[in-house]
Every structure is written in C-alpha cells, then in structure tokens.
Amino acid sequence: MMMGPRLRKLALTTHVVCSVGFVGAVAAFLVLAAVGLTGDDMRTVAAAYIAMELTTWSLIVPLSFAALVTGLVQSLGTPWGLVRHYWVLTKLVLTVFTTIILLLQTSGIGYMAALARTAAAPAPELRGLRSSLVMHAAGGLVVLLMITALSTFKPRGLTRYGWRRLREHKLPPRA
Amino acid sequence: MSDKYPGAPRWAKLTGVIALAMLVLLIVLLVAGIGGPHGPGRHLPGARDTGAAAPREVPAPSK
Numbered sequence: 492m493m494m495g496p497r498l499r500k501l502a503l504t505t506h507v508v509c510s511v512g513f514v515g516a517v518a519a520f521l522v523l524a525a526v527g528l529t530g531d532d533m534r535t536v537a538a539a540y541i542a543m544e545l546t547t548w549s550l551i552v553p554l555s556f557a558a559l560v561t562g563l564v565q566s567l568g569t570p571w572g573l574v575r576h577y578w579v580l581t582k583l584v585l586t587v588f589t590t591i592i593l594l595l596q597t598s599g600i601g602y603m604a605a606l607a608r609t610a611a612a613p614a615p616e617l618r619g620l621r622s623s624l625v626m627h628a629a630g631g632l633v634v635l636l637m638i639t640a641l642s643t644f645k646p647r648g649l650t651r652y653g654w655r656r657l658r659e660h661k662l663p664p665r666a
Numbered sequence: 667m668s669d670k671y672p673g674a675p676r677w678a679k680l681t682g683v684i685a686l687a688m689l690v691l692l693i694v695l696l697v698a699g700i701g702g703p704h705g706p707g708r709h710l711p712g713a714r715d716t717g718a719a720a721p722r723e724v725p726a727p728s729k
Binding site: 646 | 671672674675677678681
C-alpha cells in the first residue's frame with residue numbers, strides 16, 4: 492500500500508529521527524566504552540559501565556529496532572520498495588547485521604555493569620572484554636555512518652526485480 | 667527500454683565482493699582457530715576457550 496504525501500513525510504521524519512538517534516546513541520556509548528577502557532579513576536570507570544548498560548537498553552536497542560521498523564514502513568509504503576534498489580537492500584542488510592551484533596554484545600555489557608556495581612575496580616583479566624566493547628562500538632558506528640551516507644547519496648542501481656517491475660510499468664498493457 | 671537486465675552497478679558488486687571476502691575470512695579464522703573462538707562470552711571469566719555466554723552470577727568483589 493502506497494502512502495499519501497503527508498503520511499510519507501511523517502514516516503520519513505520518524506525514520507530519520509530514529510536512525511540519527513541510533514547513530515548518536517552509539518557514539519555516546521563509544522565515548523563511555525573508551526572511558527571504561529582507559530580511565531584512571533575507578534569510580535568514573537564503574538560509572539561508565541553502568542551508564543553503558545542504561546544507554547544500551549533505554550536508547551540503543553529501542554532505536555535500532557525503531558530504525559529497522561520505520562525503514563521497512565518507509566520502503567514498503569513508497570515507490571522505492573524494499574528490494575528494488577541496491578542502496579535500500581544494502582541498508583536493510585547492514586541494519587539487520589548491526590542489530591544482531593548489538594544484541595550479541597548485550598551480555599558482555601550487562602556483565603561489566605553488574606561487576607561495576609559490586610566491585611571497586613574491573614578485574615585486569617577483563618581487559619579483553621573492555622577492548623571488545625570499544626572495538627564493536629567503533630565498528631558499529633562506522634557501519635551506521637555508511638548506512639547514513641547510503642540514505643543521502645542514494646547510489647543508482649536497480650535489482651533484477653526492481654528492473655522487471657519498472658519495465659512492467661513502462662511497457663503498454665498487453666491485449 | 668532494453669529487454670536485457672543491465673546488471674548490478676559497480677558499487678553494488680564491489681560491496682558484495684568485500685562482504686563476501688570478510689565472511690570467508692571470518693569462517694577461515696573460526697575453522698583454523700586463529701585468535702581463539704569468537705563470541706560474546708569469549709572475554710568473560712569462566713568462559714575460557716569455549717566462547718560460551720556470559721555467566722549470570724558476578725564474582726564476589728575482592729577485599
């Protein structure tokens with residue numbers, strides 16, 4: 492079902508807000524993860540891990556799903572379609588991939604936050620986990636910026652399905 | 667309009683090749699065991715080399 496112009500603009504605005512909010516929340520998470528890895532003051536480090544868990548569950552996870560759902564609505568309710576243009580398809584694959592990696596990271600984030608609430612300082616053997624959180628947040632941010640660039644540049648290119656649909660619309664109806 | 671599908675654009679092919687190469691590299695690393703198992707629990711204490719999920723209980727703080 493195609494959306495009308497007003498509804499389409501409302502859906503686009505919602506999608507942009509959710510997507511850009513997702514990027515901003517991951518950027519804030521990256522700052523906290525870097526403080527957790529390199530900070531000298533143990534109370535600041537502990538506070539960073541607790542804030543990371545709060546940010547993850549109150550902002551990052553909801554915004555990732557909101558960006559995905561509003562993106563699906565936006566593509567299915569407009570002539571862009573979901574699998575007609577390579578840039579839309581690429582955005583979908585990257586967003587799903589980012590959301591899966593994010594959900595896989597939540598156990599480590601929760602562990603560090605729980606440890607920060609009980610222990611005075613993070614154990615030295617957890618340096619691998621702390622580095623991993625920084626690396627995954629940085630990687631996630633790069634992927635999200637790529638998704639944002641795809642949305643604005645909209646590089647040309649129809650999929651085989653998109654090309655067939657376009658051709659069906661351009662050809663005169665068969666007798 | 668031509669009857670023949672013009673094919674995927676260069677940027678889409680390049681993106682696909684890079685994604686495929688990264689996937690193959692990841693599979694090779696996992697199969698060869700280079701760098702140890704990769705998973706959300708690989709860095710957690712108690713997970714050792716199993717790549718298991720995070721433990722529910724947090725160890726008691728050291729005094």
